[in-house]
Amino acid sequence: MNSAEYIKKALRTEPKLEFTKTKYIDERLEHAFIGICSEAGEIADLLKKVKIYKKNIEKIEILEEASDLLWYIAIICDYYKVSFEELMEMNIKKLNKRFPESFSSKARDKVNKAKEYSEMNKVIN
Numbered sequence: 567m568n569s570a571e572y573i574k575k576a577l578r579t580e581p582k583l584e585f586t587k588t589k590y591i592d593e594r595l596e597h598a599f600i601g602i603c604s605e606a607g608e609i610a611d612l613l614k615k616v617k618i619y620k621k622n623i624e625k626i627e628i629l630e631e632a633s634d635l636l637w638y639i640a641i642i643c644d645y646y647k648v649s650f651e652e653l654m655e656m657n658i659k660k661l662n663k664r665f666p667e668s669f670s671s672k673a674r675d676k677v678n679k680a681k682e683y684s685e686m687n688k689v690i691n
């Protein structure tokens with residue numbers, strides 16, 4: 567399955583809600599943002615099981631939550647008409663700008679968002 571097929575199939579299960587566009591943000595995006603936070607909470611719950619309760623978790627449990635995150639990312643991609651490929655490319659451009667050689671704390675502390683955004687915008691503009 568390619569990413570365009572994934573987005574189409576994933577959004578088949580998106581609730582058909584009456585989203586409104588507020589002055590600041592479209593509620594469809596809010597749904598995606600809150601969903602991402604919810605899934606992050608589920609990942610934190612897995613970590614709690616391991617760290618605090620000393621229980622094993624299965625690979626499939628982690629991958630389930632990662633795939634759930636993709637579902638919400640699909641909404642964001644669809645909303646902005648950006649493909650997963652473009653999103654991945656934007657992320658790599660940002661990382662290349664931020665860490666031209668490899669990760670370093672020094673480079674991390676000198677983040678220049680304007681330059682990163684400029685590189686990322688080249689993917690979609």
Ligand SMILES: [Mg+2]
Pocket residue numbers: 605608630631634
């Ligand atoms: Mg989940």
